Amino acid sequence: VPFDQMDGDIWMNGSFVPWKDAKIHVLTHGLHYASSVFEGERAYGGEVFKLRAHTERLIESGRILGFKVPYSAETLDAATNELLKRQGFVDAYVRPVAWRGSEMMGVSAQNNTINVAIAAWVWPSYFDPEQRMKGIRLDMAEYRRPDPMTAPSRAKAAGLYMICTISKHAAEAKGYADALMLDWRGRVAEATGANIFFVGDGVIHTPDPDCFLNGITRQTVIELARRRGLEVRERAIMPEELSGFSECFICGTAAEVTPVAEIADWRFTPGDITRQLIGDYSNEVQPKRQAAE
Numbered sequence: 639v640p641f642d643q644m645d646g647d648i649w650m651n652g653s654f655v656p657w658k659d660a661k662i663h664v665l666t667h668g669l670h671y672a673s674s675v676f677e678g679e680r681a682y683g684g685e686v687f688k689l690r691a692h693t694e695r696l697i698e699s700g701r702i703l704g705f706k707v708p709y710s711a712e713t714l715d716a717a718t719n720e721l722l723k724r725q726g727f728v729d730a731y732v733r734p735v736a737w738r739g740s741e742m743m744g745v746s747a748q749n750n751t752i753n754v755a756i757a758a759w760v761w762p763s764y765f766d767p768e769q770r771m772k773g774i775r776l777d778m779a780e781y782r783r784p785d786p787m788t789a790p791s792r793a794k795a796a797g798l799y800m801i802c803t804i805s806k807h808a809a810e811a812k813g814y815a816d817a818l819m820l821d822w823r824g825r826v827a828e829a830t831g832a833n834i835f836f837v838g839d840g841v842i843h844t845p846d847p848d849c850f851l852n853g854i855t856r857q858t859v860i861e862l863a864r865r866r867g868l869e870v871r872e873r874a875i876m877p878e879e880l881s882g883f884s885e886c887f888i889c890g891t892a893a894e895v896t897p898v899a900e901i902a903d904w905r906f907t908p909g910d911i912t913r914q915l916i917g918d919y920s921n922e923v924q925p926k927r928q929a930a931e
């Protein structure tokens with residue numbers, strides 16, 4: 639079934655509309671000029687993990703693009719919860735999106751309506767589950783993450799995904815699952831939709847998120863690793879260093895914690911630290927319900 643033909647409802651600008659009717663005009667500013675921001679969230683056991691953090695990031699991404707999301711975080715969170723209930727989803731992926739509408743065409747569209755929609759669907763695994771167990775294979779991307787002075791790299795903005803889709807398609811065409819992107823300086827940055835971690839001599843290393851998303855999953859994984867007493871170093875990592883690491887994994891809301899077996903000519907073996915963090919993350923995302931006594 640094509641994605642736009644599924645059953646169910648989508649929350650759009652304050653009310654629920656049938657999935658197939660959640661349409662926009664072809665002259666939408668967001669489509670032509672990428673004036674669009676979005677989120678990716680996951681519900682586990684009926685509750686979105688860190689929902690408010692995602693909602694606040696959506697609002698902040700809009701602010702960075704110069705617009706105000708016209709709903710409060712409370713309203714958006716309530717809409718998300720209501721949507722999950724209506725759809726009857728327990729474990730699901732949630733996609734909020736906010737964009738400039740179609741009242742004006744041109745680079746400037748100061749007064750265009752800001753639209754917001756929230757859709758949810760069942761999306762069990764971002765990568766092929768079999769590959770995911772062994773560790774996925776990444777190619778090196780041709781494009782680099784831009785300098786923060788070149789693009790608003792802290793926003794989860796649709797425009798920043800142009801180079802991600804190009805890079806992921808190029809990697810897939812060569813049989814890889816995804817691509818590793820360097821930053822404009824040539825430092826290791828992230829995958830096309832997830833942050834990256836390495837393990838060497840029992841220490842965890844991950845790039846400073848100074849020109850890409852400081853993922854909510856990334857922050858959670860760092861906290862979980864430190865809770866275990868593991869050392870986590872956030873620092874500049876050059877590609878030449880990759881040969882010195884034994885384990886590698888990527889993480890993000892959709893990808894969760896996914897082991898990496900290869901990056902171009904480098905090899906990694908999913909080991910104890912990756913396995914422990916996969917387990918810790920899957921425990922952490924389950925709703926913490928008060929034990930009824």
Ligand code: PMP
Binds near residue numbers: 802832852854855
């Ligand atoms: N980097 C990129 C480019 C992403 O698309 C994502 C997924 N939103 C992440 C990192 C990870 O972010 P999060 O853990 O907040 O989902």
